Amino acid sequence: xxxxxxxxxxxxxxxxxxxxxxxxxxxxxxxxxxxxxxxxxxxxxxxxxxxxxxxxxxxxxxxxxxxxxxxxxxxxxxxxxxxxxxxxxxxxxxxxxxxxxxxxxxxxxxxxxxxxxxxxxxxxxxxxxxxxxxxxxxxxxxxxxxxxxxxxxxxxxxxxxxxxxxxxxxxxxxxxxxxxxxxxxxxxxxxxxxxxxxxxxxxxxxxxxxxxxxxxxxxxxxxxxxxxxxxxxxxxxxxxxxxxxxxxxxxxxxxxxxxxxxxxxxxxx
Amino acid sequence: xxxxxxxxxxxxxxxxxxxxxxxxxxxxxxxxxxxxxxxxxxxxxxxxxxxxxxxxxxxxxxxxxxxxxxxxxxxxxxxxxxxxxxxxxxxxxxxxxxxxxxxxxxxxxxxxxxxxxxxxxxxxxxxxxxxxxxxxxxxxxxxxxxxxxxxxxxxxxxxxxxxxxxxxxxxxxxxxxxxxxxxxxxxxxxxxxxxxxxxxxxxxxxxxxxxxxxxxxxxxxxxxxxxxxxxxxxxxxxxxxxxxxxxxxxxxxxxxxxxxxxxx
Numbered sequence: 446x447x448x449x450x451x452x453x454x455x456x457x458x459x460x461x462x463x464x465x466x467x468x469x470x471x472x473x474x475x476x477x478x479x480x481x482x483x484x485x486x487x488x489x490x491x492x493x494x495x496x497x498x499x500x501x502x503x504x505x506x507x508x509x510x511x512x513x514x515x516x517x518x519x520x521x522x523x524x525x526x527x528x529x530x531x532x533x534x535x536x537x538x539x540x541x542x543x544x545x546x547x548x549x550x551x552x553x554x555x556x557x558x559x560x561x562x563x564x565x566x567x568x569x570x571x572x573x574x575x576x577x578x579x580x581x582x583x584x585x586x587x588x589x590x591x592x593x594x595x596x597x598x599x600x601x602x603x604x605x606x607x608x609x610x611x612x613x614x615x616x617x618x619x620x621x622x623x624x625x626x627x628x629x630x631x632x633x634x635x636x637x638x639x640x641x642x643x644x645x646x647x648x649x650x651x652x653x654x655x656x657x658x659x660x661x662x663x664x665x666x667x668x669x670x671x672x673x674x675x676x677x678x679x680x681x682x683x684x685x686x687x688x689x690x691x692x693x694x695x696x697x698x699x700x701x702x703x704x705x706x707x708x709x710x711x712x713x714x
Numbered sequence: 715x716x717x718x719x720x721x722x723x724x725x726x727x728x729x730x731x732x733x734x735x736x737x738x739x740x741x742x743x744x745x746x747x748x749x750x751x752x753x754x755x756x757x758x759x760x761x762x763x764x765x766x767x768x769x770x771x772x773x774x775x776x777x778x779x780x781x782x783x784x785x786x787x788x789x790x791x792x793x794x795x796x797x798x799x800x801x802x803x804x805x806x807x808x809x810x811x812x813x814x815x816x817x818x819x820x821x822x823x824x825x826x827x828x829x830x831x832x833x834x835x836x837x838x839x840x841x842x843x844x845x846x847x848x849x850x851x852x853x854x855x856x857x858x859x860x861x862x863x864x865x866x867x868x869x870x871x872x873x874x875x876x877x878x879x880x881x882x883x884x885x886x887x888x889x890x891x892x893x894x895x896x897x898x899x900x901x902x903x904x905x906x907x908x909x910x911x912x913x914x915x916x917x918x919x920x921x922x923x924x925x926x927x928x929x930x931x932x933x934x935x936x937x938x939x940x941x942x943x944x945x946x947x948x949x950x951x952x953x954x955x956x957x958x959x960x961x962x963x964x965x966x967x968x969x970x971x972x973x974x975x976x977x978x
Contacts, residue, residue, distance in 0.1 A: 513843075516847055517846075518843050518846060518847060538846065538851050539851060541846075541849075542849040542851070543849075545846070545847055545848065545849040546849050549847070550847045552840050552843065552844060552847075553840075554839070554840065556839065556840035556841055556843065556844035557841075557844075558836075558841055558844070559839070559841070569848065570848050570849075573848065573849070573850050615844075618844075618848070619847075619848075
């Protein structure tokens with residue numbers, strides 16, 4: 446465990462993860478300012494192949510911004526992001542396409558194409574990759590719907606789906622081309638505990654079945670403990686804590702304890 | 715004085731930045747047209763949206779413009795005993811100015827607004843980010859089919875507007891204003907040249923390009939949710955309409971150099 450001192454100016458040193466596999470994602474000194482606000486101020490992270498990292502932290506702490514940087518949807522002010530040994534900073538949209546085929550992302554609201562059916566949404570990445578055979582498309586979509594436990598829903602439009610179903614369809618769309626890594630932006634936000642648990646089980650199942658590397662951004666602690674091999678706590682634009690779920694629970698750091706127990710320090714009142 | 719220039723400078727810089735963004739989008743789109751495969755289904759969908767579904771608006775615009783222009787010209791020309799010249803005036807005016815400009819304004823209102831609103835909604839609901847995350851470049855997927863559909867449809871819509879306008883002008887002249895039909899047609903054919911039609915269709919092509927890039931740029935840069943979509947849509951229609959009217963003047967002057975007025 447690497448635990449920073451209980452100070453807002455925590456160490457910005459990289460947080461290597463134990464294990465022998467090579468890093469799938471490596472982030473170095475990532476900084477991003479939006480308007481006058483510093484969202485990220487020197488984030489260092491590594492995620493090794495086949496492992497799951499949960500990024501936790503308070504709302505507005507830059508978790509989703511960090512996630513969008515990992516797939517090139519946002520450009521940092523400074524820093525480096527390496528995906529499977531390739532630095533993606535400075536790549537244009539067309540160069541990023543190869544990276545984005547390796548990294549899928551589940552958006553917070555699903556971000557389904559609202560003019561397409563569930564089936565068309567899920568088949569979209571395959572069609573764009575040049576797959577035209579209706580039988581192949583249908584069988585792959587059916588397989589994904591089975592994994593997502595959504596058989597028989599292929600003809601529905603996104604507007605008629607519940608929040609949990611939208612996330613499942615978004616996830617099916619993100620993984621249908623078998624990316625090496627999946628990024629989840631608040632996969633359980635806004636869902637009831639039962640549906641949230643089913644999403645967590647789904648994330649675990651995908652890891653076991655396809656061996657995908659996962660980065661889960663969440664402030665749902667149950668979700669983080671359920672799915673993560675490693676947990677990083679993002680605070681004031683920096684990685685404040687990096688370790689296992691057990692190490693996080695055993696931490697005596699007041700900031701982490703406040704977050705785990707959901708205690709307000711009164712400053713926001 | 716410094717405050718005055720500061721106040722002037724910011725909007726001026728924003729304006730040039732906006733122009734730059736539209737031009738960059740156009741350059742990116744043309745590069746994509748020539749270097750990437752076209753999504754035919756999306757292109758044909760857009761041809762239906764831009765061309766086919768604009769028929770009614772364009773026919774009504776052309777018909778009533780031709781009819782009223784025929785009547786107004788007759789009221790003035792008849793005093794000089796030149797009633798039979800109405801056909802030539804209506805035809806040349808429709809070809810050179812009225813049909814391209816009015817069709818472009820109608821298309822900016824109908825299609826430009828729809829493009830801006832659709833792309834803007836996709837932007838604020840993260841659908842554009844989803845496209846990018848799925849390794850699909852939004853310009854290839856969203857802008858290229860719309861731009862090509864507009865380039866194909868606008869000249870056809872203007873040609874239709876000219877034809878309907880001339881027909882409506884003829885019917886008003888013959889059946890309501892009692893102009894001799896033979897003279898009307900003879901004068902119209904004599905004074906309407908192929909260059910008038912070329913000018914109108916060329917303007918249509920240019921206006922189509924203006925409308926599509928202004929509308930798509932507004933959509934792609936939409937922010938701030940539903941309010942932002944509404945603002946982007948309004949700005950797209952206003953900017954496209956103004957651009958059409960301003961560019962029309964410069965295109966007219968340019969075509970007058972290529973085809974000088976007064977020469978047969």
